[in-house]
Each structure stands twice: as C-alpha cells, then as structure tokens.
Amino acid sequence: EIHYPLDALEYAPTTGVKDLRQAVAELYNDQYRQGKESQYTYENVCIVPGGRAGLSRVAAVIGDVYCSYQIPDYTAYDQVLSAFKRLVPVPTALEPENFYQLDINQVKKDIRTQGLAVLIASNPRNPTGQVIAGNDLKDLVALSRDNTTTLILDEFYSWYIYHEKEKDFGKAVSSAEYIHDVNQDSVVIIDGLTKNWRLPGWRICWVLGPKNLITALSQSGSFLDGGANHPLQLAAIPLLRPEFVRQERLALQKHFKAKRDHVLKRLHELKLDVEIPPVSTFYIWLNLEKLPDPLNNGLTFFEELLKEKTIVIPGIFFDINPAHRRNLFSSPCHHFVRLSFGPPLEDLDKGLDAMGRVLRRARKEGMRSFGHSYKKSIEIIASLDEYV
Known part of the structure; x- marks a missing residue:
C-alpha cells in the first residue's frame, strides 16, 4: 500500500517539488559547503526525469557556442551534441600517458585560442574510471570564473571513489566544494538517484546551478520532458538526509572497492592486466x-x-x-x-x-x-x- 497526498496525483512543477529541491540543496551544503558564505537553496535545483533529460534541458538553453568534450567519455554526449546543433562540438583526446586525466593547462589554452564557451565531462569519468579531484578540480572550477566558461559536470558516480587510506572512506568528490558563489560561478552539476543511490528505475535526478539557469531549465523542461514523477519525488526526500547518505556512501565504497579488487585479480590471472586501474566508478577500461x-x-x-x-x-x-x-x-x-x-x-x-x-x-x-x-x-x- 502506497500513501501519498492527493495533490501528488497532479503534475509536479517542471522544476520539481520544492521540498525535494530544498533537500538536494541542503545535502550539498552539508557535504561540500560547510563554512562557505554562499549556500545553495531550492532555487538552485531543478528536478529532472533522468540524467539524459537533465543534459537535454541544459543543452536546449545554451546559445551558439563551441563546446569542448573529451574522448573517451559517456556515450550520451554523442547524442546530445548531435541533436542540439547550436553546440558546436570540439573534441579533446585523453591520453593514457597522462592516465586519461584532463590537462587543465591545455583546457585554458583551448579556451583562449579556440573560444570554447562550454566544457562537458563526466566526473568521475565513464568509461575510464578516473576522476578529477583536489587541486585539479579546484583549477577546473576556477575556469568558470576566470574565463566565463560554463562547466557541465556529470557527477553521477561521485560516491564511487576508492580511497587507499581507511580514514578517507566515505568521502565523495564534487565540484560543489570549489564553487565560490553558487549564483555567479557558471558550473552546472548533474546527478541523481540513478547510480549513487542505485535507483535507476525511479528516474529522479537533478541539475544544480545558478538561479537564472534553473529558471530557464523550467521553460525547456515544459516541452522536452514535462517533469519528473510526482509521488517518487516525495518518496526521494528522506533518502537525501545527510546522515543516511554518509552511511550509504561508506558501505558502497567498501563494497565496490572489494569487487573492483576481485575483478582486477581475476583479470591478472587471465593475463589481462589493467594498465590504468579505475580509482572511481564501477567500470574497467580494458586494453x-x-x-x-x-x-x-x-x-x-x-x-x-x-x-x-x-x-x-x-x-x-x-x-x-x-x-x-x-x-x-x-x-x-x-x-x-x-x-x-x-x-x-x-x-x-x-x-x-x-x-x-x-x-x-x-x-x-x-x-x-x-x-x-x-x-x-x-x-x-x-x-x-x-x-x-
């Protein structure tokens, strides 16, 4: 038996239920923005019916610009950049010699010489299992302030981080930690229940960004997807309680690190050694x-x-x-x-x-x-x- 208020039978707003939007904002403030003056509110959050819907909404409101993407990366970017012609795609190869890491200095040069206005990337990265973290992520976020470049960061695997030190277990990675002003820094974060909470069938995800972007996403969502499932938005609210999230994330990291190590060991026995083992996600990029x-x-x-x-x-x-x-x-x-x-x-x-x-x-x-x-x-x- 499912209990829900009668108004949950109606369409939800295209930006999502306010209480869920606020719960997302409070989770990010608790996890990544403690002690920072600029804090997220519900006005910085748009609830969307899946990550692809979030990407599509964002792509629909961006003007005619050069958009940087990396190879290899998540297959959905191919479809988004093919469908939305106003985004002119500019590829950058990620080299195994650099452990498939994004070269921030090269990005700065490309922004200057090629006029890149948007950069899209998964972080942690599907399929290589690598992650931009620490000072590299801090420098990447700074590009949104220094060069008026919009960053679209797909953070669906942000919990799947495999720490070497026991004291670090439970920590996640998000660009939200390095944003100065949530309404001025042009950083767009896409995440949701799909991977971290392991609830792909719910189709409850979110876009986090400046208020003016969220307003625009409401308009694009009205014709692209119509919004996320109303009752499931209400059901998702308790899943975003910070203490619950901490417990889930700690258990997830230990469990998936053990599975990663097991698979790497079995591959070694098959003489299929992984040259660059994954430090995040649940994927292995096998040569x-x-x-x-x-x-x-x-x-x-x-x-x-x-x-x-x-x-x-x-x-x-x-x-x-x-x-x-x-x-x-x-x-x-x-x-x-x-x-x-x-x-x-x-x-x-x-x-x-x-x-x-x-x-x-x-x-x-x-x-x-x-x-x-x-x-x-x-x-x-x-x-x-x-x-x-």
Whole structure:
C-alpha cells in the first residue's frame, strides 16, 4: 500500500517539488559547503526525469557556442551534441600517458585560442574510471570564473571513489566544494538517484546551478520532458538526509572497492592486466592490444563473449563522434572494451569465466574461428551504436 497526498496525483512543477529541491540543496551544503558564505537553496535545483533529460534541458538553453568534450567519455554526449546543433562540438583526446586525466593547462589554452564557451565531462569519468579531484578540480572550477566558461559536470558516480587510506572512506568528490558563489560561478552539476543511490528505475535526478539557469531549465523542461514523477519525488526526500547518505556512501565504497579488487585479480590471472586501474566508478577500461588479431578488436571480443552469454561494451562506442563528423578508422578506442563490476560477485565470476573460455579457445583453435577482421569492424559501427 502506497500513501501519498492527493495533490501528488497532479503534475509536479517542471522544476520539481520544492521540498525535494530544498533537500538536494541542503545535502550539498552539508557535504561540500560547510563554512562557505554562499549556500545553495531550492532555487538552485531543478528536478529532472533522468540524467539524459537533465543534459537535454541544459543543452536546449545554451546559445551558439563551441563546446569542448573529451574522448573517451559517456556515450550520451554523442547524442546530445548531435541533436542540439547550436553546440558546436570540439573534441579533446585523453591520453593514457597522462592516465586519461584532463590537462587543465591545455583546457585554458583551448579556451583562449579556440573560444570554447562550454566544457562537458563526466566526473568521475565513464568509461575510464578516473576522476578529477583536489587541486585539479579546484583549477577546473576556477575556469568558470576566470574565463566565463560554463562547466557541465556529470557527477553521477561521485560516491564511487576508492580511497587507499581507511580514514578517507566515505568521502565523495564534487565540484560543489570549489564553487565560490553558487549564483555567479557558471558550473552546472548533474546527478541523481540513478547510480549513487542505485535507483535507476525511479528516474529522479537533478541539475544544480545558478538561479537564472534553473529558471530557464523550467521553460525547456515544459516541452522536452514535462517533469519528473510526482509521488517518487516525495518518496526521494528522506533518502537525501545527510546522515543516511554518509552511511550509504561508506558501505558502497567498501563494497565496490572489494569487487573492483576481485575483478582486477581475476583479470591478472587471465593475463589481462589493467594498465590504468579505475580509482572511481564501477567500470574497467580494458586494453586488448596484446591479444592476437582479430580478438584484440573490441567489437570482435564483444561478439565472442556474447556467444558465451556475457556482455562487455566495445570501446569504440565511447569515441564520441557527434553527427559522425570524424572518420573513426584510426580510433584509439578500437582495442578497448568497458567492463562493469556493478553486478553481484557471482555474476562477475560467471563473466570472467566466460572470458577465460574465449581465451582458451583462442589458444587451442587459433584465430580462424574468431569474428571478423579489425578493418571490417568499422563497417558495422553505424548499425550498432543506436543500441548503446
């Protein structure tokens, strides 16, 4: 039996229920802004029906600008930057030599020389499992003040941080910690119940930013998505209590760090060592280059594992290519797959066992029985990317 007030049967405001908006603001103030003069209020929060809806609302209210994005990153940015033509996409490659970290000095140079007005990124980053934190994140946020550059930061994995020191367990990462003025710094944070609270089916997420942006998001939401589910917004309010969040986050970090370590150990036993292990998210960016051709191609690896009823995501899908402007033939992402250690441990072991079977079959039978060639994989990308 579900109890809810009668007015919950009506549409919620397109910015969301006021009490939930205030709960989000108070959570961020408690976690990241204690002792700071500028504090978030409900007017800085817009509730949206999912992260993609939040991205779409933000993209709809931004003018004709150059927008920086990174490779590899979350696949939804490809769709958003393809759909909203006023955002002119400018790619930046994240290099393994730099541990897939965003080079802040290079960003400053690009803002100056290319006129970048918007930067979009997931932080922590899907699919590499890396994170911008500490002074690097502080310097990135400062760009919004020094260069009037708008930062759109997707922080859906902000709890999934794997600390080395016991005393640090329970700490999360958010750009909210380094914002000076919540209504002047042009920083847009997108987060929600999907990943951190592990409630993707609720479709309750939020956009946090300056008041004038939130007003604009209300208008774009009225025609893009109509707003989030009213009863579930009310149900979400107690889940944002700071003490509850602290307990959940501590348990989550310990649990997922143990799963990460288990999967990395199993991969090592399969001679698939991860060169740059994840320090955040629940993804592993696995390089297949040392495997023989064509098994070193992410699409072929994906197809062979699919025969074993196991799914990995080919790395090429994270080479964001809005409107298919670039030729992906030489993409560095071809030799990668993304693994998820989000499922239960027993399911992870089944998947790793399947990988072992594929590798043993490759050693026993050779490569002739495997998939197609590396070059041919280019031809089928367009027919597959709509499913990711």
